Amino acid sequence: MSEKIKFxxxxxxxxxxxxxxxxxAALENxxxxxxxxxxxxxxxxGSCRIxxxxxxxxxxxxxxxxxxxGMEVENDIPExxxxxxxxxxxLFVEGNHFCPSCEKxxxxxxxxxxxxxxxxxxxxxxxxxxxxxxxxNSKILIDRNRxxxxxxxxxxxQDDQGRNLxxxxxxxxxxxxxxDKECAVNLSDELAQEIMDVCPVGALIRKEKGFNEPIGTxxxxxxxxxxxxxxxx
Amino acid sequence: MRTTVKTIIEKYNNDKTRLMDILMDIQNNFGFISDxxxxxxxxxxxxxxxxxxxxxxxxxxxxxKPVGEYAVYLNNxxxxxxxxxxxVAKAFEEELGCKFGNLCDDGKIGLYNTxxxxxxxxxxxxxxxxxxxxSLTPLKVxxxxxxxxxxxxxxxxxxxxxxxxxxxxxxxxxxxNNIRKEGPVLFSEYEVGAAVxxxxxxTPNEVVDEVKSSYxxxxxxxxxxxxxxxxxxxxxxxxRYIHCNADEGEPGTFKERVILTELPKLLFEGMxxxxxxxxxxxxxxxxxxxxxxxKNYLEAVLEEMKTANLLGENICxxxxxxxxxxxxxxxxxYVCGEESALIESAEGKRGEPRNRPPFPVQKxxxxxxxxxxxxxxxxxxxxxxxxxxxxxSMMGSxxxxxxxxxxxxxxxxxxxxxxxxxxxxxxxxxxxxxTEDVLAVQIGGPSGVxxxxxxxxxxxxxxxxxxxxxxxxxxxxxxxxxxVVVNYMDFxxxxxxxxxxxxxxxxxxxxxxxxxxxxxxxxxxxxxxLVDWGAKMKIANRCGLGQTAANPILTTLENFREKYEAxxxxxxxxxxxxDLEKAVADSxxxxxxxxxx
Ligand SMILES: Cc1cc2nc3c(=O)[nH]c(=O)nc-3n(C[C@H](O)[C@H](O)[C@H](O)COP(=O)(O)O)c2cc1C
Ligand code: SF4
Numbered sequence: 137m138s139e140k141i142k143f144x145x146x147x148x149x150x151x152x153x154x155x156x157x158x159x160x161a162a163l164e165n166x167x168x169x170x171x172x173x174x175x176x177x178x179x180x181x182g183s184c185r186i187x188x189x190x191x192x193x194x195x196x197x198x199x200x201x202x203x204x205x206g207m208e209v210e211n212d213i214p215e216x217x218x219x220x221x222x223x224x225x226x227l228f229v230e231g232n233h234f235c236p237s238c239e240k241x242x243x244x245x246x247x248x249x250x251x252x253x254x255x256x257x258x259x260x261x262x263x264x265x266x267x268x269x270x271x272x273n274s275k276i277l278i279d280r281n282r283x284x285x286x287x288x289x290x291x292x293x294q295d296d297q298g299r300n301l302x303x304x305x306x307x308x309x310x311x312x313x314x315x316d317k318e319c320a321v322n323l324s325d326e327l328a329q330e331i332m333d334v335c336p337v338g339a340l341i342r343k344e345k346g347f348n349e350p351i352g353t354x355x356x357x358x359x360x361x362x363x364x365x366x367x368x369x
Numbered sequence: 370m371r372t373t374v375k376t377i378i379e380k381y382n383n384d385k386t387r388l389m390d391i392l393m394d395i396q397n398n399f400g401f402i403s404d405x406x407x408x409x410x411x412x413x414x415x416x417x418x419x420x421x422x423x424x425x426x427x428x429x430x431x432x433x434k435p436v437g438e439y440a441v442y443l444n445n446x447x448x449x450x451x452x453x454x455x456x457v458a459k460a461f462e463e464e465l466g467c468k469f470g471n472l473c474d475d476g477k478i479g480l481y482n483t484x485x486x487x488x489x490x491x492x493x494x495x496x497x498x499x500x501x502x503x504s505l506t507p508l509k510v511x512x513x514x515x516x517x518x519x520x521x522x523x524x525x526x527x528x529x530x531x532x533x534x535x536x537x538x539x540x541x542x543x544x545x546n547n548i549r550k551e552g553p554v555l556f557s558e559y560e561v562g563a564a565v566x567x568x569x570x571x572t573p574n575e576v577v578d579e580v581k582s583s584y585x586x587x588x589x590x591x592x593x594x595x596x597x598x599x600x601x602x603x604x605x606x607x608x609r610y611i612h613c614n615a616d617e618g619e620p621g622t623f624k625e626r627v628i629l630t631e632l633p634k635l636l637f638e639g640m641x642x643x644x645x646x647x648x649x650x651x652x653x654x655x656x657x658x659x660x661x662x663x664k665n666y667l668e669a670v671l672e673e674m675k676t677a678n679l680l681g682e683n684i685c686x687x688x689x690x691x692x693x694x695x696x697x698x699x700x701x702x703y704v705c706g707e708e709s710a711l712i713e714s715a716e717g718k719r720g721e722p723r724n725r726p727p728f729p730v731q732k733x734x735x736x737x738x739x740x741x742x743x744x745x746x747x748x749x750x751x752x753x754x755x756x757x758x759x760x761x762s763m764m765g766s767x768x769x770x771x772x773x774x775x776x777x778x779x780x781x782x783x784x785x786x787x788x789x790x791x792x793x794x795x796x797x798x799x800x801x802x803x804t805e806d807v808l809a810v811q812i813g814g815p816s817g818v819x820x821x822x823x824x825x826x827x828x829x830x831x832x833x834x835x836x837x838x839x840x841x842x843x844x845x846x847x848x849x850x851x852x853v854v855v856n857y858m859d860f861x862x863x864x865x866x867x868x869x870x871x872x873x874x875x876x877x878x879x880x881x882x883x884x885x886x887x888x889x890x891x892x893x894x895x896x897x898x899l900v901d902w903g904a905k906m907k908i909a910n911r912c913g914l915g916q917t918a919a920n921p922i923l924t925t926l927e928n929f930r931e932k933y934e935a936x937x938x939x940x941x942x943x944x945x946x947x948d949l950e951k952a953v954a955d956s957x958x959x960x961x962x963x964x965x966x
Pocket of ligand 1: 586587588589590591592593595614615616617618619703704705706707708709741742743744746747912913914
């Protein structure tokens with residue numbers, strides 16, 4: 137067995153594998169650090185910034201920070217709570233998130249984070265941006281109103297020649313997600329389902345498919361996100 | 370057409386890491402990069418179409434739509450505005466009968482705004498088809514438009530020739546150097562090639578040690594000790610690379626432009642020295658697209674250096690000391706000055722900063738250890754090698770050795786480049802720059818700080834107010850919020866890469882809040898919100914852009930709070946800024962009704 141690294145999160149003794157990032161290690165040690173863009177096993181994006189933790193007084197994203205021996209991580213502190221809530225709120229006002237009409241409601245990680253962090257009304261005014269829907273792909277519909285630009289799809293899906301199925305377009309607040317019209321032309325149903333599952337919100341939706349599980353019995357309808365790791369007090 | 374596109378791609382060996390060059394050549398040849406071209410590039414380089422588009426749409430100077438036979442890019446920085454940009458822009462629009470952001474004259478001429486083009490000492494300025502036009506006036510605009518209509522070549526349209534090497538036939542530009550204070554380091558006499566010759570008699574470690582003991586710190590802004598950076602890089606297995614950061618994107622900076630014009634040999638020699646110290650065989654100069662007018666000249670100097678055996682193979686006769694330099698042009702993206710975004714861009718990708726660790730010195734260009742150093746840093750190394758670390762560290766202040774090139778512009782009589790010793794008081798600099806009635810000084814560009822007269826006794830140094838070199842002087846008659854802060858915030862909004870949520874979204878939200886205050890709907894709470902959101906921006910973003918994007922608001926709120934309070938209705942503590950009349954205007958117009966409020 138390879139040697140484990142000792143570190144602490146909010147004073148709790150934890151063990152990590154060599155080279156492991158703080159986020160994965162925390163989850164394995166039963167400590168919930170919230171996140172949106174991270175997908176285990178896929179190259180980190182460090183873009184949602186929700187998993188920001190403090191180490192030696194400096195904020196850094198847990199997903200991109202390797203655990204170092206003796207590291208003292210601060211996670212569940214008021215300052216970070218407010219920062220994370222602010223980021224969640226910024227995502228809500230940046231897009232158009234009408235949860236009651238969304239296919240992903242109850243399985244949506246953004247919605248679930250808002251519940252867990254008890255977002256009432258965002259501190260920022262809504263911007264109600266005009267966003268385009270792309271329904272040109274035969275299997276996947278892109279609803280950019282709901283996209284949180286986490287890049288999970290960009291990082292997760294390549295074709296057999298290593299070409300990306302998804303990519304960003306533009307920059308700044310104008311960035312949007314695009315699907316390749318050649319590489320993503322013949323998606324299998326399984327892959328389409330995988331794509332939809334990787335999307336934390338309802339931006340990538342399978343076409344011509346009903347939803348088996350009714351709202352009310354879905355993943356985050358009964359228990360807050362992350363409560364299998366750290367319950368909400 | 371297709372064959373030409375293919376030839377361009379073949380010129381770069383169908384290499385996807387050269388996508389920037391491919392796109393640039395196609396843009397230059399055809400004036401746009403169509404969907405068809407994108408498909409060909411994707412096929413030939415093995416990228417997906419969306420990946421090509423990802424790079425294409427990131428950069429300001431690439432366009433999917435035709436930009437016109439003449440594409441006019443008029444700077445819209447704070448200093449350009451101070452120097453009369455509005456009248457110049459109006460003249461362009463009136464002469465051409467169309468607005469900025471559009472093609473005019475049946476598609477022949479395009480008018481576009483662009484962020485600071487590095488000419489703050491001679492604004493208003495514009496770039497037309499890679500040629501720079503400085504000190505524009507409405508009258509000059511008339512002449513330029515007429516000549517464009519006549520189909521004249523842009524290089525024949527310039528009416529003045531600048532000083533120094535700007536008049537070299539290979540540059541032939543209107544740009545002036547405006548070197549106001551030469552200082553004892555960079556502009557001092559030296560023998561080209563002496564330093565690189567000297568290092569070949571030293572070991573690489575001795576070179577690193579010499580740079581370390583000079584306490585030279587990076588001139589690009591962050592101030593990281595240069596010798597230490599080289600030492601870290603040497604600890605990672607090669608091949609190693611040296612990249613020179615000539616992106617100079619911080620509005621108000623232009624000192625690199627002057628170095629590139631007057632001292633390119635000093636720069637290339639410095640890169641060779643760095644290459645020797647790092648055992649690097651290849652180097653890249655990442656040069657902002659705005660300085661393409663220097664391309665032919667710099668390439669000629671590179672050739673000259675090769676002929677003189679100061680670059681190329683067995684440099685200075687030292688067996689195995691081989692080093693080549695390639696110029697990589699940017700295409701209009703401030704964030705590409707951030708070292709890891711620069712590397713991404715040089716690899717043909719969107720200029721998105723990387724997560725750290727790993728640091729570029731561990732995993733940089735093509736995944737290999739890479740040192741990114743600023744132009745001025747690299748040039749300074751040559752003088753340190755020539756004159757010794759002790760000579761250098763005698764100058765400056767305790768934590769900031771040597772001298773610094775400062776780009777001074779704005780409300781002053783003598784805008785230009787000043788080589789100052791670190792530790793100079795702001796007040797003294799203002800005096801030699803020819804100023805009176807200064808309201809504020811912006812130090813370090815939009816990402817820096819805005820200070821008022823109470824702070825003019827402070828010094829330019831890493832221990833007090835550090836700067837990459839931009840000093841913008843704001844006179845008494847300026848409206849600091851509307852003339853300066855708004856422009857800087859819009860700049861950051863345009864230039865964010867869009868990856869981090871706070872940088873992408875909260876910058877816009879802060880800008881909107883600022884507008885609310887400017888519109889007279891601000892309450893005291895709004896100021897507290899700005900401070901709170903700004904504090905989050907500082908700690909929550911990945912790179913320096915997002916971490917400093919709130920600075921224009923934060924530092925003016927700190928030093929000029931009264932200007933904000935003057936705009937605020939102090940009797941009210943609640944105002945959403947919601948304008949009912951405006952909100953129903955469209956629907957009322959539709960049914961032909963006057964809002965009944
Ligand atoms: C948004 C952003 C833009 C930057 N632009 C530049 C630039 O134009 N030139 C530069 O030398 N450094 C720039 N930097 C700093 C670089 O990241 C890096 O620190 C520098 O090139 C290192 O060189 P030095 O150690 O010689 O200063 C920028 C940083 C950020 C965050
Ligand atoms: S801080 Fe802004 S510019 Fe920097 S990586 Fe994040 S989104 Fe991109």
